[in-house]
Amino acid sequence: MKLQPLFSSLALALTLACAPAHAATGPGVSWQAAAADADIDRAFAQAKAEKKPVLLYWGAKWCPPCNQLKATLFNRADFIEQSKAFVAVGIDGDAPGAQKLGTRFKVRGYPTLILFSPAGHEITRLPGEADAAQVMKVLQLGLSSGRPVKAVLADARAGRKLGANEWRLLGFYGWETDEQQLLPAAERPATLAQLARASEGADAETATRLWLKSIGALADGKTADPAQLPRLRAVLADAEQARVQMDVLTNEAPDLVKALTQAAGEARRLLVAEFDAALKRLNEDVTLSRADRLNALQGRIELARLDSAKDDPHPARIPAALLAEAREQAGKANRDVTDGYERQAVVTEAAHLLGRAGLWKESDELLKSALARSHSPYYLMSQLGGNAKKQGKTADALRWYEEAFNKSEGPATRLQWGSNYLGALVELSPEDTARIEKTAAQLFAEAEKDPGAFYERSERSLKKVATLLAGWSKTPAQAAALGRLKAQLDGVCGKLDGSDAKARAACQGLMAPAARKA
Known part of the structure; x- marks a missing residue:
């Protein structure tokens, strides 16, 4: 066609x-x-x-x-x-x-x-x-x-017959970005499982994809029927099937393993080994992009971290050979990538997987070496701040977060990066009242100049600022700073377009919890 x-x-x-x-x-x-x-x-x-x-x-x-x-x-x-x-x-x-x-x-x-x-x-x-x-x-x-996918979904849930292409439309729907347009998030796992069963016989790849997504969408701590384990093992063993389901397998490897096996035991050990082998094939598949291959490598690292605490900066039991692969592939990607767009995707992914492997020195060095060649170096600076924070290097973390905010560009991006910097200040240096007040005041001043500040990402950034300030204000000096910031924000709200009720309501509601607390 x-x-x-x-x-x-x-x-x-x-x-x-x-x-x-x-x-x-x-x-x-x-x-x-x-x-x-x-x-x-x-x-x-x-x-x-x-x-x-x-x-x-x-x-x-x-x-x-x-x-x-x-x-x-x-x-x-x-x-x-x-x-x-x-x-x-x-x-x-x-x-x-x-x-x-x-x-x-x-x-x-x-x-x-x-x-x-x-x-x-x-x-x-x-x-x-x-x-x-x-x-x-x-x-x-x-x-x-x-046909709108909403109508296709309604037919599928009602048991009406769908063609293979309509099933594929459901299988490849962007469920992660649905924003509850089709379904409340809580209903997604059961609905995906229902669709997987209904699509059997119409399109095998779609049925498998929907089934995998239904398992991956389970809430943390919930398990699937262990009788389904052989089905996952069959997908992993089949190189062609694994390639078709590449994005699901690489992104949801730990969730799939935890949902289908107990915390410890032979079944989990075997499944992790089979999963690792499948991800290794994908990591070596030259028909995939560099970023996708690195994502498969990160999936292997996440599987090796299963017995470590979620945010443990120094995970145990990662095989030396896997660490060597992480070092080698990250370095090769940094050397080989020449396209600026690909570099922003690949270098940041490589630095992230190095950190997840506990290779913080290598991650930091990679990010620093890429700063001069990035079209958005503030993103890499933010990663460096995150690396330092996870390693307990408070001064370095604050320095990188501040530099990332200072170098960030664009009103929505600056509000997001500024809220991240403020979060680091409140968490790592809550006694620095002057610095915290100055940063929050700067964000409110920038919001005043941005007509979209009280919508979507920018609104969420400002809500984060307000929440941080409400939880931070504990001393008289902090309470006084909070009062000055609230007065500043009241001024911002008062200058908004009177016809924009949505923006005015969002602005006026930001500091309400802090005011009640005070």
Whole structure:
């Protein structure tokens, strides 16, 4: 089935909550910048008139998964060719008003991809965690169907017959970025399990994917029927099946193992060994991107950490050979990557897995060596702050978090990085009242200048600030600082557009808990 006729009959919106229009655009794709409802409305009107899809791209340039998409999906020849048949719209999450658009499209996680009809109806959310070839196939499915996934799900739950492609649309739906558009989060595991059973016989790969996701979605501490263990072992033993389910296996390896085996015993030992072998094959699969291969290596490290505390900075029982592989592959990735987008995805992933392996020196050195070549060095600085904090290096942690905030760019990003810095101050240096007040005051001053400060990511950052301050205020000096900050925020709220009831309510509600406590 060719994509061209499909694109001419439907509108597509891929909402990626992780890259700005100016930085996210892949070579050969003509993106239109948008920062307000009027821009989006104009794009959909154009798409409807021309019977073209709309590709909406929303995010921030620092986000590693988004940079991964730029390095693997948006530069594909087939994607670039098909982009000529739709209206491509890029929304920089740091543009004025961008966070309001996030509310309109109900997106939070980075990245989120959404397919819309020409009339603006949501068709499906695409799996940003899948590899580029799979995402292209899901685009094809969504376009050929034209039916909202909500309607497809309703039919599936009612026991109506679905075609294989409709089942695949459900299997590859972006459940992680659903934001409860289809289901309350609590209902997801049982619903995915129901769909897995219902899809048996229609499409084996989809049934397996839905089943794996239903197990991975179980709440921490909940277990699955151990009778299902042979099914997982069969997937792991089959190289072709494991490759198809790559993203689920690499991202959810520890959850799958813990759900299907007891905390200790022969069954778990055998499953971990089989899982490790499957992930090793994926790690060595040159048809996968560097980031995906490193993700498989991290999955192996997470399995080796199963008996360690969740955040133990020095996990025990990681085999020396696995540590050697982590060092070698991280260094090779740093040497070999030349594309700036791929570097942001790969180096940050490599540094993270080194830290998870307890190789903090190597992780720090990798991040420091990459600072000068990163288009968003503040992200790496934040990682360095996190590394230092986990190692108990308080002064280094605060220095890196502060530098990351100072170097961060864009209003939404600065509020997020600033709230992270404030969190580190409150946790690691709560007695530094002057520094904490100064940082919070700066964030409120920046929020005053940002029309989208009380929407989506920015609102969540400010809520974090308010919560931190409420829990921090214990001494008379801290209470006085909190009073001054509340007065400053009251001034910010008073200057908001009176017609924007949502923003005013969000602003006025920020410090209410702190005021009640005082």
